[in-house]
Structures are given as structure tokens and as C-alpha cells.
Amino acid sequence: MSGWALVLTCVSGGGIAGIITTLVGGLFNRPKTRADAVALLTDSALKQVNELQERTSEAEREALAARNELAAARAQMRELTGEIDAAVATLRSWRSAILSPTIELEQLRAMVRDPGGTINGRHL
Numbered sequence: 294m295s296g297w298a299l300v301l302t303c304v305s306g307g308g309i310a311g312i313i314t315t316l317v318g319g320l321f322n323r324p325k326t327r328a329d330a331v332a333l334l335t336d337s338a339l340k341q342v343n344e345l346q347e348r349t350s351e352a353e354r355e356a357l358a359a360r361n362e363l364a365a366a367r368a369q370m371r372e373l374t375g376e377i378d379a380a381v382a383t384l385r386s387w388r389s390a391i392l393s394p395t396i397e398l399e400q401l402r403a404m405v406r407d408p409g410g411t412i413n414g415r416h417l
Contacts, residue, residue, distance in 0.1 A: 386404075387401075387404060387405065390404055
């Protein structure tokens with residue numbers, strides 16, 4: 294409400310007493326309105342900060358879980374790489390033995406026999 298409209302309202306509503314009451318009420322309500330606005334803004338800011346902290350904590354937990362999963366996957370890949378390298382070395386030795394003109398069939402069978410007593414996964 295503009296200043297003149299306020300004065301006109303007060304004068305028409307009760308004269309000088311109305312003006313004084315309105316002005317006094319306006320003066321006392323002004324700090325309360327500011328305090329209410331500050332409280333509202335503070336509450337809103339605190340809610341946003343709390344929400345951000347919760348999201349940050351959740352993101353940190355997810356990042357830690359992802360790092361742990363990555364470390365486990367890398368360890369498994371190192372293990373598998375070692376097993377593949379050993380298998381490739383075995384296959385290369387078998388290939389060179391197969392291509393050797395001096396090797397005999399029983400020697401090849403002994404080469405491919407594993408300690409469990411099988412040949413290429415087949416029981417004897």
C-alpha cells in the first residue's frame with residue numbers, strides 16, 4: 294500500500310487516533326516481518342545444506358563401493374592374465390613338440406597328461 298493510501302485509510306477510518314495506531318503497528322510489525330523473513334531464509338538454507346550433505350555422503354559411499362569393485366576386478370584380471378600367459382606358454386611348447394620331427398606319440402601323450410591322470414580332460 295502506498296504512503297498516501299495508508300494515510301487516507303487511517304483518516305477515514307478513525308482520524309488521528311487511527312493514523313497513530315496504524316503507524317505504531319507498522320513500526321512494530323516491520324522488525325517482526327524481517328525476522329520472519331530471515332528465519333524463513335535460514336530454514337530454507339539449512340534444509341538445502343542438509344540435503345547437499347546427504348547427497349554428498351551418498352555419492353562418497355557409492356564412489357567407495359565402485360573403487361572397491363574396480364580393485365577386485367583388476368585383481369581378477371591380473372590373475373586371469375597370468376593364467377592365460379601360462380596356458381599360451383603350454384600351447385606353444387606343445388605346438389613345437391608336435392611340429393618336431395623327432396618326437397613320438399607316447400612322448401606327446403605324456404606332455405599333455407595332467408597330474409590328475411587325464412589327457413585333454415578325458416579320463417584314461
